[in-house]
Amino acid sequence: MAGTDNQENASVQASLEEVWYLKEISFRSTPHSAPRRFRVITQNFNGPCSFIAICNILILRGDIEIQPVERTSVSYEILAQLVGEYLLAASSGVDTSAALSIMPVTRKGMDLNPLFTGITSFRPAGEGGELKLFEHAGIQLMHGWLVDPSSPEHPVLLRVEDYDTAVNLIAEADHLSRGQLVTSEEYPSITTESNTPNAVLTPEEYQKVEDAILIRRFLDSTSSQLTYHGLFTLASSLEPGALVALFRNSHLSVLYKSTNPDDNALYTLVTDQVFMREPSVVWERLEDVDGGWSTFVDSDFVRSSPAGGDYAGETAESALAALEGDMGAMTLEERADHELARQLQSQENERAHELEAERQRETAEREQQERFAQMTREAKETREVQKKDRKTKKGEGGQSLGKHTYQDEILQETGGGEWFFVSHTDLRGILYTAAKTAGADIRTGCDVTAIDPMSRQVTLANGEIVTADIIVGADGPGGHGRETVAGHPDASTPAGITMYNATLPAKAVQEVDEIRGGPAETEVVQNAVYVWYGDGYCLYDYPMNPKGDHALHVYGPDDGQDGSWHDKPTxxxxxxxxxxxxxxANFVQSASPAVRLRIRNYEELEDWIHEDSERMLIIGEAAHPFPPGSLQTFAMCLEDAAVLGKLFSHLKSEEQIPNFLWGFQDIRQERCKMAQEREVHRARLFTLKNGPEQEERDNVLRVLNNDEDADLGLYSLEEPRVLFAYDCEEQGEEWWQSWGLLRERSHQTRTKDGEVKVAMHVEVKAAHSS
Ligand SMILES: Cc1cc2nc3c(=O)[nH]c(=O)nc-3n(C[C@H](O)[C@H](O)[C@H](O)COP(=O)(O)OP(=O)(O)OC[C@H]3O[C@@H](n4cnc5c(N)ncnc54)[C@H](O)[C@@H]3O)c2cc1C
Structure with missing residues (x-):
């Protein structure tokens, strides 16, 4: 064999002494061919051998066959001859010497120097005979050691490209940082002050060290030479039925993409000799980057139930013995380390899985927004009569100003958003049941008289003191919670508008439907909001229960009196x-007496968290009061609760609490403010006195009915997208993935000002020299 040196001769010699056993499996060489029996090569515990992977791919493709069929084992010599003959036949007229000369080396791990930027990109040192071998054998060589484009390491690795260059850069930076980069267990942080007296690095050197830190972080976290981004790229790039060589852990394995349309998974051929007589273990599902969650399947890709369970061997007893043997060889300390490493790895895997799922969600969201834009265009074209209407009437003249609609299709496209009315009593009942079912201890009739966030104590009117880990003030805009967090008494001022809340009984609704005018308008449309505008006032009603009663809200000028939801309707x-x-006039005469609710302008609180204790939070209207009767109040309050629940579902220790509370504020403040501003603006529009502004509003409403291309501001179709295309729990989870985990791992705490406090870091004295 041409071109072999002493080392290669030694490896050939070693292989001569080695015997590889054959295992019969069933496989379809092409997706539509009948399954055939193939004898694939297994290997012992010396690690996966690249040469065996190449041979097994050729065997499964039917390109080579080990004869005679009675043979139960095979040597390197026999295989090398088979592969050599195949290469010569398959590449007739082509110089295959480089490929043939590399064959002995493939018995060991291969140094293929993959590029972190492409699953088929390799840059091996030297002549590149390795790549020739795959080329001549017609075997696609792939890897999944890709850098995630959204990771901080991506820009650096894009420049560095391949593994060898990355390692060289680390070595160089290690020299520059006087050995801190490779030996330090922490990632060194570098001071940037250019006037540091000990300054030793030029800006270029400084940049190198920074790049090297990022690279080291990437290499440390991808020691199996497979990333989730790579795994997903492989899964989405490979055609069903593809049989390729996967480079991983410096070795090769046979990678196969399932042809089952319901199963897009990737599988690697199981070649461990320990499974030689285990027919139910043929492939291993490639589900994570280190095999921790792997599932074995049989020739039909059905989940295995081998004799030895998860640690399958020839028999249950031998598997158990093998496991005990492995563990028994360890000291107690090693076992603890082993267990810790396993747990840490499993957490890493979980996070990586979640990140990948998150990326997929983002793509889905983007696609959804595109679909939404398409839907809106189509909706404008067809101008269908909509179900969910805001039918607007002018009070004095009685003429219709048109409709404002929430289209079913658009609401669904925006993430399954739903628009429905529920009575306050029913909603309380629903929430009460849900809270009880979740195990909440609910006490009624407890009037809170004082809150002490520092000692986390709440004093009740009966003198009882309740101590808690966290105090969540959900006691509305006038409660103690808001005052406690703000640090001063309520400073709200009347907004000049009062809302009156009444009920329109079902019987009266039928009568007023006729008043609304015309047969087309008499249809009682489910979930419709009927709006009437007058000079400085507005009325609207909407269904509130199955009986057909309607809620009636009237907005008018402030009459100087206060009121609350608890008042009797008078x-x-x-x-x-x-x-x-x-x-x-007929219409309002049918309504019940109303409750008066004066609309107030509330101070916008900078924080919803008690800054000194970091153990008290306000949510709902205590944090973001809405004008009474607003359409989005309940939705925003429920979202608050859902996000808080989502964040605290990750609670493992008390130290996490401040981060979770600040995280909650980060997630919720902007959205609530947006919804709140819309509602405040709407209340003002409702009560415009006759004049230019009122005319403009009426024109907008008319335009809305007749010209959907017009810029409709608050009334535009943008509203359902902003409000409904939003999954609050997803936002909570996203915060946890992007910030929560990160802060915990880096021992960081978010402070009131949005700054990040670092609790612990190691600093390397490296700085600019200029
Ligand atoms: C009785 C009532 C009826 C309502 N009806 C309607 C309606 O028909 N339509 C509508 O649009 N909106 C209505 N609202 C307003 C609507 O419920 C709120 O806008 C929305 O529920 C805000 O939710 P929240 O959790 O922030 O506050 P709220 O639902 O207002 O809950 C605050 C809770 O804190 C309690 N609380 C306050 N101070 C103390 C204290 N010192 N000690 C103990 N407990 C305290 C209150 O009793 C209340 O139960 C009503 C509110 C109330 C209180």
């Missing part, structure tokens, strides 16, 4: 509105 709407359009 206000007569007929008296309040006085001399209005006759149809409307």
């Amino acid at each position: 206000v007569s709407l007929a008296n309040l509105l006085g001399d209005v359009e006759p149809k409307l």
